[in-house]
Amino acid sequence: MxxxxxxxxxxxxxxxxxxxxxxxxxxxxxxxxxxxxxxxxxxxxxxxxxxxxxxxxxxxxxxxxxxxxxxxxxxxxxxxxxxxxxxxxxxxxxxxxxxxxxxxxxxxxxxxxxxxxxxxxxxxxxxxxxxxxxxxxxxxxxxxxxxxxxxxxxxxxxxxxxxxxxxxxxxxxxxxxxxxxxxxxxxxxxxxxxxxxxxxxxxxxxxxxxxxxxxxxxxxxxxxxxxxxxxxxxxxxxxxxxxxxxxxxxxxxxxxDMWKAEEACINWLDKKPPSSVIYVSFGSIVVLSSKQMENIAWGLKNSKRPFLWAAKPPEHPSSDGSGELPTGFLKETEEQGLVVSWCPQSKVLLHEAVACFVTHCGWNSTLETICTGVPVIAFPQWTDQPTNAKLLVDVFEMGVRVRADEDGMVSKGEVERCIGEVTEGPKAAELRKKAVEWKEAARAxxxxxxxxxxxxxxxxxxxxxxxxxx
Missing domain, CATH: 3.40.50.2000 (Glycogen Phosphorylase B;)
Structure with a gap:
């Protein structure tokens, strides 16, 4: 040294x-x-x-x-x-x-x-x-x-x-x-x-x-x-x-990195048009219920957009199917999306094919998306994430937030709605512009x-x- x-x-x-x-x-x-x-x-x-x-x-x-x-x-x-x-x-x-x-x-x-x-x-x-x-x-x-x-x-x-x-x-x-x-x-x-x-x-x-x-x-x-x-x-x-x-x-x-990233997803992204792919990751800790996994899965399918989903299998599989993809989903979407257990997030967020990031709003992921100028769909779960989602949407103005039903569940229709809003809705251009401004400010x-x-x-x-x- x-x-x-x-x-x-x-x-x-x-x-x-x-x-x-x-x-x-x-x-x-x-x-x-x-x-x-x-x-x-x-x-x-x-x-x-x-x-x-x-x-x-x-x-x-x-x-x-x-x-x-x-x-x-x-x-x-x-x-x-x-x-x-x-x-x-x-x-x-x-x-x-x-x-x-x-x-x-x-x-x-x-x-x-x-x-x-x-x-x-x-x-x-x-x-x-x-x-x-x-x-x-x-x-x-x-x-x-x-x-x-x-x-x-x-x-x-x-x-x-x-x-x-x-x-x-x-x-x-x-x-x-x-x-x-x-x-x-x-x-x-x-x-x-x-x-x-x-x-x-x-x-x-x-x-x-x-x-x-x-x-x-x-x-x-x-x-x-x-x-x-x-x-x-x-x-x-x-x-x-x-x-x-x-x-x-x-x-x-x-x-x-406590899990080995699957680099193949970068080759997959290379074949997609600019700003076309929905990237989804809920980090290393969150395990979603089987119903919530199902709603996200079919919401992605119904969006008709290419998607990359980092869905880490739960360490301890449960009898209720928490954290697991719905039966038949991979087969039905093999031409549309790619599901991996872990991916090199920095390279993914930097890739020109990525249109937006569906994130749990952990602060590390939040900073990474700010530094790459990628708009978000905020999908918070616990601890600081609800506040981070509020900041991303109402203070940093670079994303939209999913709205849960009364039972706390986010429907497949809501997932689809948010994807539409952040990629092609009236606010989409403004969200991307704001995200790029934060990227430049972070680097400075x-x-x-x-x-x-x-x-x-x-x-x-x-x-x-x-x-x-x-």
């Missing part, structure tokens, strides 16, 4: 692909600014990489990868016991991370001048404090969500309650948010205890972190960012996405604009604190 100034930074991530990849991108930027970077996560990720025989781009990377135990056996089902898993991680993670920090310091001379955590491991700030190391928090959702959660967990504004579950929320810097626009963790109906507990700790103890960095850019969320200036400021340094989406393809661009922010300035300020501050330690 080229030694420019000997300043070491430790990034600590929750072991999920959508959390690690933005941190790896942050690591790439810090390395390009002359810092040494280590990324630590739990051993389950190393096991998944081995099991999947994943060939990562890590061999080109200048980022050290380290692993620590979350206190549980590798074969424990974390996904289906999430609240218990989060408890155990909070119980055993701090001690094991602390031991790793000491080992790297003593044995390898990696004395960290800053530790960066993400929102799902807030206890890392306590470990940093114990070691006397300044801590930064890297917020991996939009700055608008940061504003919502800070106001919710610190009781600064009124939110829906058990007795008033439909109460709209009016916050500075944001459009009026109805119940269906709010992140699921702030709703009284939220069934998950572990995640709100994490966020509560995080937002009530923000004084433990010296910096809050955001995976967004100022121009995209100007009002929400400015609304936090007198509370707990957030400095956007993104979009932290694969460099190819920003007009470059750097050999050191680290990322991890990272090249030498607002995000690059913010990351440079952070690097200068870390260096300054490191010099004082000498």
């Amino acid at each position: 080229g030694d420019k100034d000997g300043v070491h930074v430790l990034l600590v991530s929750f072991a999920a692909q959508g959390h690690i990849n933005p941190l790896l991108k942050l690591g790439n930027r810090l390395v390009s600014k002359g810092l040494h970077v280590t990324l630590a996560t739990t051993e389950i990720l190393r096991q998944r990489m081995l099991d999947s025989k994943i060939t990562t781009k890590e061999k080109n990377s200048q980022i050290h990868l380290e692993f620590f135990s979350d206190g549980m056996s590798l074969d424990f089902d974390r996904k289906n016991n999430i609240d218990y898993f989060l408890e155990q991680l909070e119980k055993f993670g701090p001690k094991n991370l602390s031991s790793l920090i000491e080992t790297l310091s003593v044995n390898e001379g990696r004395k960290f001048s800053c530790i960066v955590n993400n929102p799902f491991v807030p206890w890392v700030a306590d470990v940093a404090q114990e070691h006397g190391i300044p801590c930064a928090m890297f917020w991996i959702q939009p700055c608008s969500l940061y504003s919502i959660y800070d106001r919710f967990y610190n009781n600064l504004n009124q939110f829906p309650t058990v007795t008033n579950p439909d109460k709209p929320v009016d916050l500075p810097g944001l459009p009026l948010l109805e119940k269906d626009d709010l992140p699921s963790f702030v709703l009284p109906s939220n069934p998950f205890g572990g995640f709100p507990k994490l966020f509560s700790k995080l937002f009530r103890e923000l004084e433990k972190v010296n910096w809050v960095l955001g995976n967004s850019f100022y121009e995209l969320e100007k009002d929400a960012i400015e609304s936090m200036e007198n509370l707990h400021p957030i400095r956007p340094i993104g979009p932290l996405v694969p460099s190819i989406l920003l007009g470059k393809d750097l050999p050191s661009d680290s990322r991890m 922010a990272v090249a030498d604009g607002s995000s690059d300035r913010n990351i440079q300020l952070f690097v200068d501050d870390v260096r300054c604190k490191a010099m004082k330690e000498l």
